[in-house]
Amino acid sequence: MARKQQSADLFAGPERKPASSAAPLAERMRPEAFDDFVGQDEIVGPGRPLRHAIETDRLSSVIFWGPPGTGKTTLARLIARHTAAHFALFSAVTGGIAELRDIIKAAEHRLALHQQKTVLFVDEIHRFNKAQQDAFLPHVERGTIILVGATTENPSFEVIAPLLSRSLVVVLQPLAESALKAILERALRDPERGFGHWAVTMTDPAKQRVVAYGNGDARALLTALEFIVQQAPRQPDGSVYIDEHTVAAALLKKSLRYDKTGEEHYNVISAYIKSLRDSDPDGALYWLARMLEAGEDPKFIARRMVIFASEDIGNADPSALVVATAVAQAVQFVGLPEAQINLAHGTTYLASRPKDNASYVGLLEALKDTQTHGNLGVPLHLRNAVTSLMKDLGYGQGYRYVHDDPAAATEQSHLPDPLKGRRYYRPKPGK
Known part of the structure; x- marks a missing residue:
């Protein structure tokens, strides 16, 4: 009976009356049973493991990750209706460590006296910093609580690794x-x-x-x-x-889900860059439009175009950097909304050009060698003998001036001795 009362207080359990007509429609229409739950069939469809675990009250700690409005809180309500454990609700937005300690203390007392576990639902768990999240660890480890977390942010970045390793991460997709x-x-x-x-x-x-x-x-x-x-x-x-x-x-206007500091920001710019790299101007224009419609800073897009021009096109078309830089200047000079035209111009140009990342790959390999071998000395023949002492020490000795000796360009080594013969720049044939 205690469980049902707790469930009713928090999430209005099976015996609850229908939501008041004064409640928002989204609240009134919230599913009260799995049969009413629409979407996420791969996760909680009939016969799926998570649904079976909830219905048979065998749930272990779980983190629901997904965009807003995809069913995270509804799933928590369904857990509250099916579990024989005490169900406690905690919001990382409005609650603090002191309140959490009280919940944990009560859970320990309940487990010791009645052998009853506690399911703790933590909404917006990513709002807790990593030090605060540490407070859950020993209690999850001992089984005092079964943690059910909900987050709109990528738990790989926002939830500490020890907590992730003790929880099942369930990814909820935007509803079809x-x-x-x-x-x-x-x-x-x-x-x-x-x-x-x-x-x-x-x-x-x-x-x-x-x-x-x-x-x-x-x-x-x-x-x-x-x-x-x-x-x-x-x-x-x-x-x-x-x-x-x-x-x-x-x-008035359709709203697009887009967080300029969150994961969707990185997802969309990644799709844009990959479309450019794969020489798909149609895909690139679509993702460009998505960013612009959602209010992305056009200067951010232009900066990524300038980087792309050297990273992915390089010497396959050196003009790409000129075009990208010109677009960046145009965006600064013109501003939105007209700067959208400049961004579209640059996007279709970059997507249509041949690709060669040899300069970038060569730089990465050279950087790795500098880290591996440290500060290798500059070969003496490449040093300038600007004083008589330096000349006496052999600085510049044996250097061949390429304008007087054209063969020096290929026969003369320009790398430290341990790296002789190393080849960093390997452009694609014809580039």
């Missing part, structure tokens, strides 16, 4: 359009939690636009749908008719 459409349809039909009693008629193009706005995020989709329905004009009979123009007027 089919899943978002199913969620939208359910919200329109449901007479108790959704708009089934409103007699809403929504055209297919309007639905598609709302699904696109959701952009993989069920919460964003339902929030947008609620605003659209509430703002739409009523027909004389009280019904609501929503077409694409109604949606466009309500939403």
Whole structure:
């Protein structure tokens, strides 16, 4: 009985009443059972290991990683409904170490007296710094708590390695359009939690636009749908008719998921650079558009283009660096929105040029040799004898002036003795 009361307090367990009509639509429509959970079939579909572990109350520590609105908190609620353990909720945004210590102390007491474990759900676990995350370790190790963490950030960077090694990392993907459409349809039909009693008629193009706005995020989709329905004009009979123009007027502009300091920032610029490298101007233009539409700093894009021109094109087309530098200057001079044209110009040029990274690879190999061999002395014949003492010591002795002796260019060594014969620059044939 204690478990059910705890579950009801935190996540409104099986015996809860339907959400108040005053609650946001996204909250009212939150699934209460796996049969209502839409999307993430590879993770929690029928017969999947994670779902079986939750339903049979055999869950071990787990970290749910995924973008907003993909089901992390809903899965935590489902765990609360199925576990015989005490379920405790903790937010790394609003909670601190003192509160966490109280939860752990109560968990230890519960385990000692009643042999009951505690499932601790930590929302936004990445908000805890690495020192704070250390507080979980001994208790996870001893089995005092089963940790269930939720994060929108890559746990490889944001969660300490010892905690990762003791947890299953479950990756939730942005919801597919089919899943978002199913969620939208359910919200329109449901007479108790959704708009089934409103007699809403929504055209297919309007639905598609709302699904696109959701952009993989069920919460964003339902929030947008609620605003659209509430703002739409009523027909004389009280019904609501929503077409694409109604949606466009309500939403104004589609929002793209993009965090200029987070992982999506690195994912998209990586896709852009790889499209350039593979000589695919169409792919490169798409990722460029994604960055621009999401508000990326155009100077950042231009800097990456300048780097790419030397790293991946190099001497296959030396003009690429000139073009990229000119684009960077144009972006500074012109500014947005017109600078988008300059960026598109540079993007298609760089994507279309032949590729040769021999200069970059050669530099990396030379750097490795400098680290391996240390400060090798400059061969005497390459040194300038600027004083008589230096001349007496052999500086410059044996140096062959290439303008007087053209063969010196190939016969004369320019590397320290331990590296004689080393070849760093190996351009592709014809370059």
